[in-house]
Structure formats: C-alpha cells, structure tokens
Amino acid sequence: MSDTGTGNVLHGTLHHVELWVPDLAEAFSSLGWLLERLGYAPHQSWDTGRSWRLGPTYLVVEQSSALTTGQYDRCRPGLNHLAFHVVGRTALDALTAEAADHGWRLLFADRHPHAGGPDHYASYLENRDGFEVELVALDPPG
Secondary structure: OOOOOOOOOOOOOOOEEEEEOOOHHHHHHHHHHHHHHOOOEEEEEEOOEEEEEEOOEEEEEEOOOOOOOOOOOOOOOOOOEEEEEEOOHHHHHHHHHHHHHHOEEEOOHHHOOOOOOOOOOEEEEEEOOOOEEEEEEOOOOO
C-alpha cells in the first residue's frame, strides 16, 4: 500500500464493517465460523452482537433493536456481499466443503469454481439469512 502523505500505511484501509443481522445465533454459527476459519479472532462480545478482528480491521455482526425489517435482501441497495482472499485452491475447496455444515449453501453450483469467469477460482456462498460471501483463491488457475 502506498503512503498517502499521512505517514501512515494504514490510511484508507477498512477500520471495520458492521452487519446488522436478523438472527444473531445464525450469524454467529455461519459468519463466526467462517471468519475464524479465515484467521479472524474473536474481538468483542455483548448481548446483541459479536466482532472478529484480523490485523487492524474488524467485522461486527449485531442484532440491533433498530432493524426495520427481519429479512436481509442483498439485491436491494446496500451491501451485496463480502469477498475474502483464501490462500490457495486447496484451502478454498476445504472451506467450501465444510460450509454446508455451518449454514452455508453454494451459489452458482453449476459453474463452481469458475462462476466469476475462467481465470477466477472462487466459491460463492449464502447463509440461511441471505448473506453472501465470495471466497477467492489467491493462486491463479494454471
């Protein structure tokens, strides 16, 4: 990352992402499992939320009392999905295989693992609440 004149190489990186979820237990089961498998460590915990940290960035899931609906729809304006790097196709394949046991289903199964194109090795997963994640292998095909 380039220094933007601030003297801080973290300038512009994400500080945190906060996801409001309709069911904290479901999010903890699916998103929590995935984040920990990706190397995030539990960071904070309170009655209506949890967070996980990797480096300077953390991800929060919270079942807020301010939710205006109980249904998430990634096709509405707002967050569509989160995409994470995974070191290697073998690790990605292992995560994909384990995901169903943690509330995830494989999207675009007929085109997996190249649903993003022939040079893109990835898994697209959706949990029971409709949140989508994309896991992208760092090593290119070939």
